[in-house]
Amino acid sequence: MSRFDIAIVGAGMAGASLAAAIGKRARVVMIEGEAHPGYHATGRSAAFWSEIYGGPGVQPLTTASGPFLRDPAAEYGGESFLVPRGxxxxxxxxxxxxxxxxxxxxxxxxxxxxxxxxxxxxxxxxxxxxxxxxxxSCTDIDVARLHQAFLKVARRTGAQLRCDSALVAANREIGCWRLILADGEAVEADMLVDAAGAWADPVARMAGVAPVGVxxxxxxxxxxxxxxxxxxxxxxxxxxxxxxxxxxxxxxxxxxxxxxxxxxxxxxxxxxxxxxxxxxxxxxxxxxxxxxxxxxxxxxxxxxAPDRLPVYGFAPDCDNFFWFAGQGGFGIQTASAAAWIGAALLLNAPLPDPVSAIDVARYSPARFRD
CATH class of the missing domain: 3.30.9.10 (D-Amino Acid Oxidase, subunit A, domain 2)
Structure with a gap:
């Protein structure tokens, strides 16, 4: 049975960007139910970057993502993912x-x-x-190229991608998760990340974690x-x-x-x-x-999520289940900032400079506790 530090459910823009941001700091597997990642939300985006789309609670994430999207590092191809639009x-x-x-x-x-x-x-x-x-400031986004860049960086830094491998069971054992996949394989991971988009709440229920209402x-x-x-x-x-x-x-x-x-x-x-x-x-x-x-x-x-803000952070009722969901129609334009925040929270590391001034507590799943 394969063993990982972090298992990410979903390899769309959310899961791929998070795996790339984690890089070599942990052993990561992305679990994807479709034959090709990005089939549902990522592949059907209207493909624009708007600083005001999603409202004031989302704008800091969009703005923080802008410099990376305009001028990505060499490992992401070095060519802007944005084209001016207005x-x-x-x-x-x-x-x-x-x-x-x-x-x-x-x-x-x-x-x-x-x-x-x-x-x-x-x-x-x-x-x-x-x-x-x-x-x-509004621009078009080359969504397909951005998604592929995240996947390439994630794989280059050691992350594995399992396609056609929907999660069918998530059993929490002492100190880890035992995950059963649709292809019959089982993997173990210390932490389980729910980046499953529309399936975020069903994945949580499967893991015995209280849903947040995505x-x-x-x-x-x-x-x-x-x-x-x-x-x-x-x-x-x-x-x-x-x-x-x-x-x-x-x-x-x-x-x-x-x-x-x-x-x-x-x-x-x-x-x-x-x-x-x-x-x-x-x-x-x-x-x-x-x-x-x-x-x-x-x-x-x-x-x-019910308040239309994204959900990033460990579940209040499960200290090794991490929410990375509820990213609505702004998940692509905020992907890099979200990934930096998610990786920092997962690894208990400082927030990197581009997102260091953002109040990440406002995105915590703890806000939905009764």
Whole structure:
């Protein structure tokens, strides 16, 4: 039976980044139920980095991740994972309240924002969409390359990856965990890390640990061919009332979401035709572009804790079970900061400089204790 210091359940962006951050300081195994890691949430991301996405409680993690994503170390390839995009929040004429709320929420941060006329950025915008808030720091993220970079660094520093090996039993024995995998293998580990995304609570229950209430929600995205083609210079456009967002893709295509959040059990999410139609209807109310074709449609799961902040830390009821979950739709843009925090807490080490000023206690699972 193989023995490890740390077993990480899940090899998506969360598990891979954490394994890379731990590096040679511990013997790590990543346990992945799918044939390829990153199949569910990581592989279905809308792929942007926005300092204000996720709210003020998430912004420090996003901002701290920025320097690494812009200028990664040589072992991560040395080439930026970010491409400039910009972010525009829009609202109807006279509906300034949500934009004012956004501005106040980040007034104490260093995030640059400016009020603007949306027509400056969105050609063909419909009459009445006159209120805008522009955030220039927003970028696209090369999600696939980032995920592969974390996996490569993790493997290079000794971590093992077990795919097609879903966790089927987690038995806590004296001083360690005995984990039974779907392929029939068993491994032992001193610490068990729950980086299972939508499956975070089921993994905890399997291990006899009290769940924290991580709920998966379905998010739909469609790729459209539009006329005129979406300009390459178009920013990420978000409705201030949370009804849609869209961004350009190569070839004049458009990625569009109705910003849906449908609670569901963990599983392989698929788009609902009602949500696809709703997204197109909302787009038609914003711009005068003609939708020529729906070229692709997909859905992914975004998993949130009850307060919509991530959960990092040892379980209050089990001192060798570590939560690394609840990272919602911001798990990719915060991955490096989250991994540095998670590795430091797991190894009882000081927080590294990029995250040393962050109050990590606010992300502790202990906040959910009755």
């Amino acid at each position: 972010e525009l929040w829009i609202a109807r004429r006279g509906d300034c309240a949500p934009l004012d709320t956004l501005g106040r929420a980040f007034a104490d941060s260093d995030v640059a924002m400016e009020r603007c006329d949306p027509a400056r950025f969105v050609p063909g915008i419909s009459d009445g969409w006159d209120e805008g808030l522009y955030v220039p 709920q998966p929600y379905r998010r739909t995205v469609i790729q459209l061919r539009v006329d005129p083609p979406a300009p390459d210079t178009l920013p990420l456009v978000q409705d201030a009332r949370g009804q849609f967002y869209f961004k350009p893709e190569p070839g004049g295509r458009l990625w569009l979401s109705p910003h849906d959040e449908t609670p569901m059990d963990a599983g392989d999410a698929a788009p609902d035709e009602i949500d696809v139609a709703l997204a197109i209807d909302r787009l038609n109310q914003v711009v005068d572009w003609r939708v020529e074709a729906v070229e692709r449609k997909w859905a992914g799961l975004r998993s949130f």
